[in-house]
Amino acid sequence: xxxxxxxxxxxxxxxxxxxxxxxxxxxxxxxxxxxxxxxxxxxxxxxxxxxxxxxxxxxxxxxxxxxxxxxxxxxxx
Amino acid sequence: xxxxxxxxxxxxxxxxxxxxxxxxxxxxxxxxxxxxxxxxxxxxxxxxxxxxxxxxxxxxxxxxxxxxxxxxxxxxxxxxxxxxxxxxxxxxxxxxxxxxxxxxxxxxxxxxxxxxxxxxxxxxxxxxxxxxxxxxxxxxxxxxxxxxxxxxxxxxxxxxxxxxxxxxxxxxxxxxxxxxxxxxxxxxxxxxxxxxxxxxxxxxxxxxxxxxxxxxxxxxxxxxxxxxx
Numbered sequence: 001x002x003x004x005x006x007x008x009x010x011x012x013x014x015x016x017x018x019x020x021x022x023x024x025x026x027x028x029x030x031x032x033x034x035x036x037x038x039x040x041x042x043x044x045x046x047x048x049x050x051x052x053x054x055x056x057x058x059x060x061x062x063x064x065x066x067x068x069x070x071x072x073x074x075x076x077x
Numbered sequence: 078x079x080x081x082x083x084x085x086x087x088x089x090x091x092x093x094x095x096x097x098x099x100x101x102x103x104x105x106x107x108x109x110x111x112x113x114x115x116x117x118x119x120x121x122x123x124x125x126x127x128x129x130x131x132x133x134x135x136x137x138x139x140x141x142x143x144x145x146x147x148x149x150x151x152x153x154x155x156x157x158x159x160x161x162x163x164x165x166x167x168x169x170x171x172x173x174x175x176x177x178x179x180x181x182x183x184x185x186x187x188x189x190x191x192x193x194x195x196x197x198x199x200x201x202x203x204x205x206x207x208x209x210x211x212x213x214x215x216x217x218x219x220x221x222x223x224x225x226x227x228x229x230x231x232x233x234x235x236x237x238x239x240x241x242x243x244x245x246x247x248x249x250x251x252x253x254x255x256x257x258x259x260x261x262x263x264x265x266x267x268x269x270x271x272x273x274x275x276x277x278x279x280x281x282x283x284x285x286x287x288x289x290x291x292x293x294x295x296x297x298x299x300x301x302x303x304x305x306x
Contacts, residue, residue, distance in 0.1 A: 013228060014253065016188040062145060065138055065174065067181040068228055 001048050003055055006072040007064045008039035043076075080104040080300060082124040085152065087113040087143045092129035092166065092276065099276035100126065103296040113146040123303050124161050125152055127168030129221070129274060139182060139224040140170030149175050161205055161299070162268045166222055169260075169270030178261055178270045179237070180229035185222070186253020192221040194289070196248035197259050197273060201241045204262050206269040209298025215248055216291035218273035225272040227254035227261070237261055244269055 009015050015037050022036040042063055046055070055073055064071040082100045086093040097108040108126070109119050118125065133142035143149065149171070156162050156177055164172040172178045185191055194217050199210040210216065229237070234255055237243055245260035252272070260271030275292030 014183065014186055014226070016184045016186055016226075016253075020188050062137070062141065065141065065181055067173070067179075068183060 001046050001050065002076045003044045003046055003050075004074045004076050005042040005044065005055075005059055005063055006039060006074065007042065007059075007069050008071075009037060009068060010070050013068050079106045080124070080303060081106070081119065081122050082108045082126060083111045083119055083122050084108045084126045084128060085111050085113060085148055086128070087130070087132035087146065087167075087171075089132045089134055090128050090130035090167065092274065095274075096126050096128040096165065096276045099279045099292070099296060100124075102279055103293060104300055111148060113143065113148050116147045116151060118148070118151045118155055122155065122160050124163060124299065125155060127152070127162070127164040127171050128276075129166030129168060132167055132171065135224070138170075138174065140167060140172075140174040143167075143171045144174035153177060156263075156268055159265070159267055163206060163299075164268075164270040165274055165276065166220075166225075166272055169272055170224060172268060172270040177268050178263055179233050180227055180255075180261065182224045182272070183226040183228050183253075184224050185226050190221075190223045191225065191252055192219075194219045194278075195251050195273065197245045198248050200243045200246055201262065203241070204244060204266040204269065205299055205302035206262070206295060207244050207298060208302050209294035209296075216294075217278070217289050218275055218292050219277045220251060220273045222252070222272055225252040225254065227258045227272075229255060234258075240264070242266075245271055245273070 017038045018036040025033045059071040084093050084097045100108040136142050170182045173181050196215050199214050202210045202212040242262040244262050247257040247259050275295040278289045278292030
């Protein structure tokens with residue numbers, strides 16, 4: 001089974017990388033970009049039947065730092 | 078009895094030798110070098126030091142991979158027994174990732190790597206790590222980091238300040254850190270994480286190019302605390 005974990009900075013946590021990308025987009029002439037946040041996408045290939053609780057533990061213990069980041073787990077087949 | 082300090086080396090640590098050298102310069106005893114894959118620490122340690130660098134290439138998040146290494150399980154256990162732990166720069170990042178200290182170190186707000194000697198205000202001179210200083214004094218210590226922007230929620234920051242756990246503050250804005258926090262102590266005061274590098278400031282003040290001597294007092298204070306303990 002394959003699972004996708006989306007890790008994002010929590011709302012309100014400053015994202016300097018997103019801000020730099022925002023400025024770069026404006027520098028390229030794109031208008032109307034109001035905000036940019038950069039996150040991380042992690043794809044996991046797991047043994048069939050791995051339960052959601054285990055995947056959540058993987059996120060909490062390593063894949064995300066829950067002090068600053070939120071994560072979302074999505075099954076992709 | 079000789080001062081027994083261990084310096085942990087992770088793949089990508091690059092200040093481990095500086096840390097060992099500073100500890101030896103001040104204590105007169107060579108520090109014990111410990112490799113990240115070791116599962117056990119030497120016995121009867123007076124200090125564990127986690128050095129600066131880019132452990133595991135900063136993969137995932139600065140300090141995140143190192144926090145999962147075998148030796149960190151031993152460091153966490155030793156810390157829970159009360160062995161003092163000092164984390165500098167990447168070592169501070171590892172300590173937050175290992176949850177020995179609250180908060181996290183984000184990318185610098187200015188997006189740039191900051192590498193210069195900065196003034197710090199000593200906020201708490203009562204811990205074993207800061208006993209060589211006077212509360213309120215300004216010292217100069219080099220910083221060199223990209224991810225030094227200290228973050229914690231407002232409640233945690235209030236608690237840290239209320240409990241005197243902010244050890245050092247940047248006297249001038251440095252990297253966007255919440256409340257200009259440069260170093261924090263654990264609840265029992267026996268773990269210190271700081272972004273500035275005291276081990277790079279142990280030479281006499283007559284050699285300012287080498288960072289000054291203000292960092293030396295951190296190690297001297299630690300030794301004095303150890304001797305009186």
